[in-house]
Amino acid sequence: MRRRRAIGEVLLAVDDISLRFGGVRALSHVSFDIRRGEIRAIIGPNGAGKSSMLNVINGFYEPQEGAIYWKGEKRRKMTPYLAAASGIARTFQNIALFKGMSTLDNIMSGRSLQMKVGFFWQMIHYGPARREEIRHRRRVEEIIDFLEIEHIRKTPVGRLPYGLQKRVELARALAMEPELLLLDEPMAGMNLEEKEDMARYILEVNEQFGTTIALIEHDIGVVMDLSDRIVVLDYGRLIADGTPEEVARSQAVIDAYLGVAH
Numbered sequence: 001m002r003r004r005r006a007i008g009e010v011l012l013a014v015d016d017i018s019l020r021f022g023g024v025r026a027l028s029h030v031s032f033d034i035r036r037g038e039i040r041a042i043i044g045p046n047g048a049g050k051s052s053m054l055n056v057i058n059g060f061y062e063p064q065e066g067a068i069y070w071k072g073e074k075r076r077k078m079t080p081y082l083a084a085a086s087g088i089a090r091t092f093q094n095i096a097l098f099k100g101m102s103t104l105d106n107i108m109s110g111r112s113l114q115m116k117v118g119f120f121w122q123m124i125h126y127g128p129a130r131r132e133e134i135r136h137r138r139r140v141e142e143i144i145d146f147l148e149i150e151h152i153r154k155t156p157v158g159r160l161p162y163g164l165q166k167r168v169e170l171a172r173a174l175a176m177e178p179e180l181l182l183l184d185e186p187m188a189g190m191n192l193e194e195k196e197d198m199a200r201y202i203l204e205v206n207e208q209f210g211t212t213i214a215l216i217e218h219d220i221g222v223v224m225d226l227s228d229r230i231v232v233l234d235y236g237r238l239i240a241d242g243t244p245e246e247v248a249r250s251q252a253v254i255d256a257y258l259g260v261a262h
């Protein structure tokens with residue numbers, strides 16, 4: 001079992017969120033919170049509403065009911081861009097990298113939100129722009145080093161095996177220096193060795209960068225090992241919320257996974 005870390009104050013709170021697509025209720029009155037420093041998992045059977053939840057958190061979907069609180073403040077209308085600018089980065093179930101671009105350029109693209117210097121200075125590549133570029137390069141090099149992808153820095157990502165592409169996607173999200181990192185099935189489609197590597201990187205990101213992480217993952221073994229707390233959704237409703245041990249004991253969770261009728 002993993003080492004317990006110090007868990008801080010509530011970073012993000014999901015309050016009574018309901019989301020419908022026409023007649024389909026993807027989420028019904030879901031409430032939970034994510035605390036600073038923790039690894040939080042969102043699990044549940046297929047179609048439970050996990051991706052919808054992540055999409056609400058990063059501003060891709062606007063829920064019909066409920067609210068999201070970020071650092072204690074109720075969020076106004078959200079977009080993925082505004083969410084990213086406020087410190088929420090995410091990766092996707094299906095890798096969303098620029099396939100023709102190198103690993104390095106993909107990671108640099110994650111820095112664009114951090115770039116504060118205007119176009120003029122960048123054009124003449126002088127003064128503030130130069131200093132800023134040096135700072136960005138340093139940060140990117142740190143991430144490359146950390147995720148051990150030095151050897152593929154110049155390779156177009158479309159040519160990389162799946163497991164490495166997932167790692168580059170993680171690197172790009174980290175380049176945004178997020179406070180909250182959302183990972184949508186970071187181990188999907190990986191073999192055992194790749195999964196173990198990814199689990200180790202997720203833990204190290206959390207411990208060394210202090211990044212709070214919320215992840216969706218189907219591999220229950222991985223989830224139990226990695227997470228501090230787990231939210232379980234089923235048919236859009238929250239059916240359990242607690243430590244891995246508490247969730248594993250929950251009859252509602254056992255029923256949901258065994259497909260017991262409601």
Ligand SMILES: Nc1ncnc2c1ncn2[C@@H]1O[C@H](COP(=O)(O)OP(=O)(O)OP(=O)(O)O)[C@@H](O)[C@H]1O
Pocket residue numbers: 021024025026044045046047048049050051052053
């Ligand atoms: N854009 C959409 N339009 C219509 N219905 C949608 C849309 N996105 C999700 N849904 C529906 O909402 C429900 C929840 O879907 P969601 O993808 O959030 O579940 P999930 O738990 O992530 O599933 P999986 O594990 O299969 O990825 C499902 O019934 C799904 O068909």
